[in-house]
Amino acid sequence: MEFTLKIWRQANRSAKGAFVDYKIADIEPDMSFLEMLDVLNERIVLEGGDPVFFDHDCREGICGACSLFINGRPHGKGEGTTTCQLYMRNFKDGATITVEPFRAMAFPVIKDLTVDRSAFDQIIQAGGYVSVHTGGIPDGNAIPIPKEDADMAMDAASCIGCGACVAACKNASAMLFVAAKVSQLALLPQGKVENERRARAMVAKMDELGFGNCTNTYACQAVCPKHVSAAHIARLNRTFIRSGFNKPKE
């Protein structure tokens, strides 16, 4: 197969970026999208150029490192997949493919197709955990948890923190990301204790870092590689509103 790639090149955080066209041939249909980029990069290196920088690691669709905005969609057009699990057989031979970084004010471009997603870590650091310390814990079966709740918590917890939800949202909102964590922990007795405090802290951090507000378009849910449901946003909203009434005096 052969393709024309329009790839966003940007030397560093402060440089101005632009699209650069590359022609690429002899691509096999069973190659993943990232393996296709590996082929391109090997060629660029042999020609004495600077290879395209993109984040990737596990290449099994679970670490959340790969990103890429492919033909106007985070992780490309595959349903419920990350870029590393997108295969070239899904593209038409001879097609032109546009590859950009995820775009959001809170995700500044580091270089080329790589963005800085440390804002997600900062949101978690603000309260996305159970404040339990190591040791002195009762038996794992001490508190029964209804299977339905455990399963629903698992669905929320399957978020891989890739940021596709933010990239797809016209407001660059991180609501699905925040909701997934708040919802997971709200559904479990261990996390309920800090539920409202957690929701307040994480939402405040999200706002502070420049993510936009949620206007319920559900673009996030449509592109989420792990099918995290926008229903979790409703649970976050309920928790957040309730927390406003119950807010302790600081």
Next chain:
Amino acid sequence: MEEKLQSKVPQGSIAEKWTNYKDTQRLVNPANKRRLDIIVVGTGLAGASAAASLGELGFNVKVFCIQDSPRRAHSIAAQGGINAAKNYQNDGDSVRRLFEDTVKGGDYRAREANVYRLAEISNSIIDQCVAQGVPFARDYAGMLANRSFGGAQVSRTFYAKGQTGQQLLLGAYGALSKEINKGTVKLFTRREMLDLVIVDGRARGIIARNLETGDIERHAAHAVVLATGGYGNVFFLSTNAMASNGSAAWRCHKKGAFFANPCFTQIHPTCIPVHGDFQSKLTLMSESLRNDGRIWVPKKKEDVERIRKGELRPADIPDADRDYYLERRYPAFGNLVPRDVASRAAKERCDAGFGVNNAGLAVYLDFADAINRLGPKVVEARYGNLFEMYQNIVAQNPYETPMMIYPAVHYTMGGLWVDYELQSTVPGLFVAGEANFSDHGANRLGASALMQGLADGYFILPYTLQNYLSDQIREPHISIESAEFEAAEKAVRDEINALLGVKGKETVDSFHRRLGHVMWEYVGMAREKDGLMKAIGLISDLRKEFHQNVLIPNTFGVNVELEKALRVADFMELGELMARDALQREESCGGHFRVEHQTADGEALRDDDRFNFVAAYEWKDGSEPVLHKETLDFQAIELKQRNYK
């Protein structure tokens, strides 16, 4: 035992040792903890849990990760589960049994006191993770669910869908984030450790490269914890993540830390077969699939031929013409034999010409019986996401046609030698998780890696590091201005400049691929003397060629090719040591199979008289490594030939 290899196993019966240790170890009072600095390199299960727990105790912790976020460490990819001796299923499990299974699974090449401690701690890990909000699978009574796994006859594996590693890591990442928020832990992302700094005989810091700016940084501490994972990527193709590498451990080795059992590599039986030269990595399908999937190849060569030509579908072959070879050879364990046994059996069938894909390097993993027995709904609930993943990669539906699988490099049991306290031969350098030579002997059982990483980080290092640091309380913050830091930084800069200066004609990946071919061919699933000697020569030649002909762009800031070149240069040295170790170990045990040493029916043949030891290598600049031996003293368990029949 040799002077340098004091295992420091505490007194008492095996069941009392860890308690005795904790009762008598030295402590550091809270005011002094605040004055002591610890560096943790790596944020996988071992690193994140260690950094979080040490931060909670009040130490100043600096934690480093190679990725953009600590949550991306490769622990995340573990699918199947985590073992613990809870005996929730009332099926006869106990700490003793988990201990025995792990020692036996590792083919009696692990230190028994460490393994017993691991089994003992396993139960606390589950409690800890539940308290963190890890959404383990549960039954309708709300109790934790278990599944069975290879190498065990009880159901002791806890799981969170097919994402157990991810959920456990997110638990540890949450704990780490909590400490970062409190200010006890400082996080450094996109950093790669390039050297260990030793001052007055103690590990006192690291040299790291900032992967975004290219800056070379110095970081000092009273102690260093290495939790940087395994070195499976020496084979180029493995189930490891792209950034997983052996350099941090290797550079510690070159600074004096002994490297133990480098040849013990785990080849995982259930991976998606290689399908092209362009391939960048291999994908593992969880071992849990062997619970309900049955592994087979056709009995008749003509059927194999017709399948390869596409004239016959696997479903068309009647049961009588299928060879369920694991059930045939190992009736007691069937499809649930340990990984090394399952991998070798697949290789044996494929070498005999029964492989079912075009390359002849694949066997079937069939769910038709399970679907008939349990219905597609139950099978989907258990394995849905794995099936989806398989279908996405291979474009075949496992509900309709059996999966094709083949073994692939997955885990390295070898690693830096550590004593009972997880301290290496360099005082102040502690090693946790896959990076140490660990508790798995010559073969790791499924669902034990997660257990070990978290045991090391949550429940062992917080005790043993305190013991080490108790006499360091008068030591002020370590300066980064010393001659030792100066020299270490200069060496790193010189090395980088030398690599950039080669300006050759071949890419780093091309060299890495060539190294991988040599390793897979001669130091892979079956090893023999001539092949290993050949490999040592080939690797040595390849290394010379690499340093004369590698091509790396000379760019400032981000330079991924340079990152890879530094790692591949180390892999070439490590690969040679692996071959030397495999050559030295004239026996078959666990994942290490020497063709010359097998029973009449092709099973691994151990030699306890000659090789009942841990091989620990000392680096020597410019000459061959020196082998030191830690004899394994089995008091609590009887050495037996493994039998899964």
